[in-house]
Amino acid sequence: MISLEEYRILLKAIEDLRIKCEEGSVIIVEGREDKIALENLGVKGEIIEISKIPNSVLVDRLGCREAVILTDWDYRGERISEQLERIIEFKDVSIRMRIRSVVRKYIRSVEELPRFIEKIENVYGHRLL
Template sequence: MRWDTAGERLRRLDEVLESVQRTAEEKPAPVLVEGKNDERGLERLGIEAEILRVSGNGRSLVETAERVSRRYDVAVILTDWDAEGEALKSKLKTLLESYGVAPRTSHRKRLRDLTSKEIHDVESLPQQRTRMRSDI
């Protein structure tokens, strides 16, 4: 994917982050991330949503999906865009659907498309955003 300018890429990144926030507020929907550093990264970016870690939380993916289904009809999946994150996204998507939760993965795809040449994880988004701002 080719971007016209650094400013355009930054604008698109901000649009995706705003869309994550809107989706979390409007549905409501939790944002599912891999670990604590990803959670902190989203918080640094100003995401004010319920952020749930799917790794290192003492629960299996099945337990996490079941827990989400008790409170939500929709969930935003923001796993990393490396091979492990891709596999985790697929498992989560299948599990959430089996519990009647609509998984939203488009935000993850858009973030991957915007940043995959520079970063491969959610926790690096704040630093990437800072770099993009300095390139303008």
């Protein structure tokens, strides 16, 4: 199980994700279940499922807005993240990296985050943020 400090890092990263959305950043995820998971964690804003649109349409849709890349932590997700980093001008991968550093030993996908956090809350008794 993750430490209390890692739990704090995870919750802070999710809070930063919420703030980025409120400020107008677009979140890019792989698919529908990832989008639902983020919404269940209180992330409100534009979340784009990369599986539904071609890269050229994505770039046009983003325009000059910042994109937060939040793909899964498996091989496929890493490749997608690398590809997106090459084609998107204004990007943020720091949140993905912080979340990945805490959870990659335990879960492999964004869609698993809500249940993972719920399990941790049961261990520590409450949400810290």
